[in-house]
Amino acid sequence: MIMMRIPKLIDHVDFGMTSPDEIRKISVTKIVTADTYDEDGYPIERGLMDSRLGVVDPGLRCRTCGARAGDCPGHFGHVELARPVAHVGYIDAIYNCIRATCRKCGRVLLQESKLEEYHKWITEMKETGQKWWEMTNKIVKSASTTEKCPHCGETQASLKFEKPTSFVEGKNRLTPSDARERLERITNDDIMLLGINPKVARPEWMVLTALPVSPVTVRPSITLESGVRSEDDLTHKLVDIIRINQRLSENIEAGAPHLIVEDLWELLQYHVTTYFDNGVSGIPPARHRSGRVLRTLAQRLRGKEGRFRGNLSGKRVDFSARTVISPDPNISINEIGVPEYIARILSVPIRATEHDIEGLRNLIRRGPDIYPGANCMISPDGKRYDLRYADREELAKTIEPGFTVERHLMDGDIVMFNRQPSLHRMSIMAHEVRVLPGRTFRLNLSVCPPYNADFDGDEMNVHAPQREEAQAEARILMRVQEQILSPRFGGPIIGGIQDHITGAYLLTRKGTLLTREHSQQLLAAVGIFTDLPKPAVKEKGTEHWTGKQIFSMLLPKGLNLTFKAKICENRTRCKKEECEIGAYVVIRDGQLLHGVMDARSHKALDRCEVLDRIVKDYGTTAAREFLDRITKLSIAAAAMLGFTTSIDDEDIPPEAKERISEVLDNGREKVNKLIKIYDAGELEPFPGRSLRETLEMRIMEVLAGGRDRAGEIAEKYLGLDNNAVIMARTGARGSMLNLTQMAACVGQQSVRGERLSRGYRGRTLLHFKSGNLGAEARGFVSSSYKDGLRPLEFFFHVMGGREGLVDTAVRTAQSGYMQRRLINALQDLRVEYDGTVRDDRGAVVQFVYGEDGVDPTHSDNGKAVNVEKIIERVVGE
């Protein structure tokens, strides 16, 4: 049992600093020479590539641990610095420590009583788990302004910090040695007040006397094809440090002039600083001979591709695949079509038992290239047999219970499907595999909304969970059908789109009658093979079924609903059941009696009453079934009844065009009149507005009214017999605004909510006089899209369009960053069993989740109970 380990509990973690002694203790060798390899290519002893620091070349053994490359973790060495040097990473802390303490006695520059008080507070804050180190800022602030030491009476000199690593006290420069001496004087009791935990750190350790030399495994050298060795940036930097360190100690020993020693010392400080962070402000970054900026320690950690965001939060994984997606209405929303060539690579480990051993034996025989087969066999002692190269016939004989076979991905396996950006829970859902021909992942169109996917080249990822626990967890918690309701608004986020709406409308609207043959064809497409109900129309030997009857066969028994469809015109008096357009929907005991199915009944992200009711009352399995069926039925119905849209859907008769241009001329006239009144100084300003603003507002009002009137005129000719209108009114795609812009008039173009004004002085284009405030001079487009825009109108339209593009680009960048921040802030919050929301240290964030304790996915329109709905459901009226 290799897998079994003794569980250990991490009690707590301390972050501290490494002392010089510690650095020397962990060091396997002192590094004294800046050379790396000798002429034969072997590492030089006590050089930067000393073989005690670990090995990277295959074949060699580590002189410290004896392991080969790959197994040897690498070991630290160290350099004895000829003179101490400040650590840039701690420079702020060094500055705080020095200015908050006395230059003579080293005590914190506050009254003894005050110190004791702070001490008490910090101890208390520590015990109660508060952020005690935040006190430091306050202490440093008040201590650093003290002029005379309250302990020894010494007058303090002003201390200035010069970026990046030096300090000036009065007129004298503080050398790192001076700084270190100061830091050494601070007592353990006092450093706690400065934010340092004396158990794990001493302030003087922030000024280095010994520098750790990272193991070679951290900075491997690479051999180019030409045989030339190329060293890592860190090695280059260490070479610099050792060279200067050597020269410095030689000069000190030879008793060189003070100035030269000082210069070398400063140079050493520069190299050590850039070794840690080559991006500090105040000094030029260290460069490679080629002029490339070196990538040193801090650069390896920071940023998007740094160790944290690039390798720890976002590491790459095995058992995953990525390809283009395409739609498939014939698979369930729970399923995903996986191409065979991917199924042959992704695998699932299966532990052999007596019951399935024969099947596994077969898979082994088929091997990695014939689907379904297997890629690998693992014996109980952990030995792996790669089926690509092994004698599979032989291996098939050796397998017995206890062996594991990594077989190809097969129908019914559970995988996780993901589309970036993963902005919410539903961006990763579990699907059941259907291995299908082709080279794309296929998904049911109803799951497009949660992924925000379309098929213009989108790619998605698949992850195959390996262990049974992971698979069960994915199946129970992450399966698509469990995600139909969005926790964001408590309604379905998975549901019908586009043709699912149009098709259902065409089928259920008044006048759709189907012969027996047609009815059965539709039901066969759905996969319902039960008998048809009684025909609604039966005369002269012919029988016909209404579309409502066919649709009702998808509805569960006992479903009672009454609601207004999306196409409802919201007249003052609702005709209810008598509504001509079927906007009043009545469902009784699973029979659609009145009204039509449209966006209000089953569209994703809409108030889809039918789907919503089915998920909440009949469960997720029933809802999944309903969605799978409605996808197929709507598409079959649309195909059978015929549906198309083209540019002549936006045709309106000439008399309508005339009336529209009249209305627009009228508007222009009114604008000109307003301008005249304004020029004459007779315009009455709105309260709190300037004359100019008032004029703008009134012009916009007039022009908006003009466009709306034009739209209304066009709408009179765009009725529900028009396919484009069907799509707009049922909520399937597009809006009436889109249509009237195509048919009648595009309307005012704007930038930042105002009429266009930028461009030239006082005018938008040179075709106008400066100061022209008229409609067409300020971006009013009176043409329709269908007629086509005039050149100037086209230009204005592009201006307005550009703003939209810039906005979306800026918004995505901003909301992406906000999302990151929110996730980081909220990721540890959870709802406890007592209903409170708490963070990771058990502190209460909300006393009752959402203040009402209601989970929106189990609520009805955000309320825990909706009495009216319950009565309707039970009583049926």
Next chain:
Amino acid sequence: MSVGFDIGQHVLVPKHEILSKEKAREVLERYKISPHQLPLIKSSDPVVKAIGAKPGDILQITRDSPTAGRAIAYRFVIEE
């Protein structure tokens, strides 16, 4: 207090009350927490000054809530 009016009367200021010793203990017991795990409020907060609460007190706050109508929260008064 020097402002000359009672900020508790303002529509945006929810009702703050100081809990008695027993009530406070009850609250801590109910949620099984130490006072520092409650949301904190500084003693310099205008409301805290107005009702005269001292560091170590626990306040009960009754707020209007868009979801629940009325919601009760507790905050622990800390120094400064």
